[in-house]
Amino acid sequence: MITKHFFGSLEDGREIYSYMMKNANGMTVRICEFGGAIMEIRVPDRWGRMSDVVGGYDSLRDYVLGDGYLGALIGRVGNRICDGKYTLDGKEYTAFINNGKNSLHGGQVGFSHKIWSVKPIDGEEPRLVLTLVSPDGDEGYPGTLTVTVTYALLKSNALSIHYEATTDQRTIVNLTNHAYFNLGGYASGKVFDHVLQMDADRYLPTDDSLIPTGELRAVDGTPFDFREPKTIGRDFDMENPDIKIAGGFDHCFCFAGGETKEPVLRVEVYEPNSGRMMQVYTNQPAIQFYSGNFLNNPEHPLKGGYPQNLQALFCLETQKMPDSINHPNFDNIVLDPGEKYDYTTIYQFSVKN
Ligand code: GLA
Numbered sequence: 001m002i003t004k005h006f007f008g009s010l011e012d013g014r015e016i017y018s019y020m021m022k023n024a025n026g027m028t029v030r031i032c033e034f035g036g037a038i039m040e041i042r043v044p045d046r047w048g049r050m051s052d053v054v055g056g057y058d059s060l061r062d063y064v065l066g067d068g069y070l071g072a073l074i075g076r077v078g079n080r081i082c083d084g085k086y087t088l089d090g091k092e093y094t095a096f097i098n099n100g101k102n103s104l105h106g107g108q109v110g111f112s113h114k115i116w117s118v119k120p121i122d123g124e125e126p127r128l129v130l131t132l133v134s135p136d137g138d139e140g141y142p143g144t145l146t147v148t149v150t151y152a153l154l155k156s157n158a159l160s161i162h163y164e165a166t167t168d169q170r171t172i173v174n175l176t177n178h179a180y181f182n183l184g185g186y187a188s189g190k191v192f193d194h195v196l197q198m199d200a201d202r203y204l205p206t207d208d209s210l211i212p213t214g215e216l217r218a219v220d221g222t223p224f225d226f227r228e229p230k231t232i233g234r235d236f237d238m239e240n241p242d243i244k245i246a247g248g249f250d251h252c253f254c255f256a257g258g259e260t261k262e263p264v265l266r267v268e269v270y271e272p273n274s275g276r277m278m279q280v281y282t283n284q285p286a287i288q289f290y291s292g293n294f295l296n297n298p299e300h301p302l303k304g305g306y307p308q309n310l311q312a313l314f315c316l317e318t319q320k321m322p323d324s325i326n327h328p329n330f331d332n333i334v335l336d337p338g339e340k341y342d343y344t345t346i347y348q349f350s351v352k353n
Helices: 060-065 241-246
Strands: 002-009 015-022 028-032 038-044 050-052 085-088 091-094 117-121 127-134 145-153 158-167 195-198 200-203 250-255 264-270 276-282 286-290 314-319 341-351
Touching: 002 060, 002 117, 015 117, 015 127, 015 145, 028 145, 038 341, 195 286, 241 250, 264 314, 276 314
Parallel strands: none
Antiparallel strands: 002 015, 015 028, 028 038, 038 050, 085 091, 117 127, 127 145, 145 158, 158 341, 195 264, 200 250, 250 286, 264 276, 276 341, 286 314
């Protein structure tokens, strides 16, 4: 079932709506036209009690002015581009600098701050088809990029996100979603007890502006080794230069074997108190695991007035490696006319006793 709700008006008077999808188990997912943001995901715990497991805001104003990209779709290029500069076919481009000396998450008005057009397709597995046309030169990126993101709420209590894009000129693209999770409920405190497992054998160390140095470092013997399940908190305070720079986890993890044809299970997170588990399936080659190290802005409290709190939510942003365009040994994020950007990420929810 899909229902449409008025959410708020922008300064120019434009009305913004949200869409609530619900499946037969009572799981709900709410998506906003603004930023295509996931505003709410309600899933049962091991006793069948529903909680909202993603961070979000109560007011449109916070989505417009807040700085954490809560639940938003990210583009054209997720994460940071060093100095906002890159070269494509011999031509230098400059993306908007909005994060120290770097460009972050698409620039000044990235996809997280655009109004998406939403087509609801109701049914047993309700879907929302979001589209956006990013004009040639938008935020310094070449080519008209036509983007479709389909959110589907599956019978199995999964949220599937299908990303598609085409261009009329050679360009770069690296899309993701920036949902912040806490499987105990978004207002349940720090996420250190969550048990995380990731099929990632390498991670990307960064400089102090969080730009990858270019090295793909083996996770062996580091706090970044999540190949066997361990709590997010276990090695959080370990003396480690990479953790220190980022104030926690805020790193790209590269999946063993890289990109796959179909989505495969790559990440599993379990919250022992509620019993909730989330599994991430994707065909993307990498994931940014971010432990909410900047989440402390008192001006933008979360839903219900709950304050932002460091490490009280985490993100698992499937994508290609950040700043790939400036590192020949990283992923290829170039998209040519006639080619289709086509990736799927599935967040599967369940419980474990
Ligand atoms: C990403 C980045 C973080 C931070 C957040 C947004 O996850 O890796 O460094 O910028 O987005 O606050």
